[in-house]
Amino acid sequence: MVGSCRSCDRCAKDLENYCTKIILAYNSPDHDGTKTYGGYSDMYFGLSKPGMHLGVVGLGGLGHVAVKFGKAFG
Structure with a gap:
């Protein structure tokens, strides 16, 4: 999930995963x-700079x- 309508009752209650849109x-x-x-397929958040730290949860x-x-990326 990468987005929701942010205007329905479910979104107002922080339940975006139940949004109909x-x-x-x-x-x-x-x-x-x-x-x-994909979620952030066009953004690399500064990973093009060598020496940056990267956290990976799970090695699947x-x-x-x-x-x-x-x-x-170094």
């Missing part, structure tokens, strides 16, 4: 009408890829 992380229409391609399918990205 939920925006899923992949292949859902976003607020601007474009399709989503995606976790090991995060470690590889971290190593690649």
Whole structure:
């Protein structure tokens, strides 16, 4: 989940995961009408700077890829 309407009763009660207009992380229409391609797929939050710290929770399918990205970025 990457978004919700933020205006319904459920969102007002911090229950965005129950929003009827939920925006899923992949292949859902976003607020601007474009399709989503993953939560933060176009942002790397400064990982292009060598020496930054990276925390990875779990070393499963995606976790090991995060470690590889971290190593690649230095």
